[in-house]
Amino acid sequence: MPKRVETIVMHDSATPVIGDVEKGGSVILTTVDTLVSQARANALWPLTFGLACCAIEMMATVASRFDLARFGSEAFRATPRQADVMIIAGRLSKKMAPVLRQIYDQMPEPKWVISMGACASSGGVYNNYAIVQGADQVVPVDVYVPGCPPSPDALIYGVMKLQQKIKRPKGSFRELGLTEMKPRTLEDDANMEDRLARKAGK
Amino acid sequence: MTSYNPFRDVAKPILKGMAITAMRIKRKKVTIQYPEERREQFTRTRWRHVLTRYDSGLEKCIGCSLCAGACPARCIYVEAAENTDEARFSPGERYAARYEINMIRCIFCGYCAEACPTGAIVLRKDFELANYERDDFVYTKEMLLEPVR
Numbered sequence: 001m002p003k004r005v006e007t008i009v010m011h012d013s014a015t016p017v018i019g020d021v022e023k024g025g026s027v028i029l030t031t032v033d034t035l036v037s038q039a040r041a042n043a044l045w046p047l048t049f050g051l052a053c054c055a056i057e058m059m060a061t062v063a064s065r066f067d068l069a070r071f072g073s074e075a076f077r078a079t080p081r082q083a084d085v086m087i088i089a090g091r092l093s094k095k096m097a098p099v100l101r102q103i104y105d106q107m108p109e110p111k112w113v114i115s116m117g118a119c120a121s122s123g124g125v126y127n128n129y130a131i132v133q134g135a136d137q138v139v140p141v142d143v144y145v146p147g148c149p150p151s152p153d154a155l156i157y158g159v160m161k162l163q164q165k166i167k168r169p170k171g172s173f174r175e176l177g178l179t180e181m182k183p184r185t186l187e188d189d190a191n192m193e194d195r196l197a198r199k200a201g202k
Numbered sequence: 203m204t205s206y207n208p209f210r211d212v213a214k215p216i217l218k219g220m221a222i223t224a225m226r227i228k229r230k231k232v233t234i235q236y237p238e239e240r241r242e243q244f245t246r247t248r249w250r251h252v253l254t255r256y257d258s259g260l261e262k263c264i265g266c267s268l269c270a271g272a273c274p275a276r277c278i279y280v281e282a283a284e285n286t287d288e289a290r291f292s293p294g295e296r297y298a299a300r301y302e303i304n305m306i307r308c309i310f311c312g313y314c315a316e317a318c319p320t321g322a323i324v325l326r327k328d329f330e331l332a333n334y335e336r337d338d339f340v341y342t343k344e345m346l347l348e349p350v351r
Contacts, residue, residue: 070235122336124275124307143333146332147249148310154330154332157329157332160237165334
């Protein structure tokens, strides 16, 4: 690996910085909301849930070269009770799907899901009877990270995307067509018509 | 059993540990501060697809669908149309009227680039593709096509 690292200035004054949030929602609680969402976004504890080869890249993301700890996500928890974000790393077989759903249900609110890699997001090359064609058929996915597998920096970009989503004020969630911050149940997700109507009415 | 010795049991282990820390401080830092600085990608890294153009500005893609045939994930869709003298997009007879890649299903194997007879589709090094909605991952021809120089 070449040692040279090219430096790129990411933000100028015109583009919003990741920490920037525009006010919205309740008048009294906006500041508190901002504060709470900042705190939530900067301590996303992932769940140790590697399903396939993507998990190797997920491990590399936490290692010293990429160091996910810089984003507050180094504490991979082996129990869903202590995790905030579930990184579905790898192909999700139909046999594993109920297990994934149960683990998701056991996570405390607020919770988020990152679908890592082509297989978890859409099935990838495994368009067959054994693999779930997209983990969003089982759990609501917040951020999709394409790649096979996504490199550690691509996953870090996905985590940054999720942080951006969390830091957004709640008021603009519906108009942006994003998932709402309410307890999500299996019945809610099964009701696809409702979700599609909400998306169409954005 | 030897008796408790504050130097041997407390101070010495601490100094030993601190010596290791001091040794490591001099070493080169391995962490890449990712959003601010990026690692140099390998020369043959395959990430986001780009549909290239000739120097004249014409598209290299001739809409032959060989990339779609070579794709193991079946994530490419090509719809070809005939070039006319009034509306000419590519030097050949046909051009790609629609060219779509489902980025979420793509495994970035590069078989499309290998199969392409004109070298129209190439995989460049932009890896920051994560997004929120499934629908946003179908990259259309407008998104993939290189801007005219």
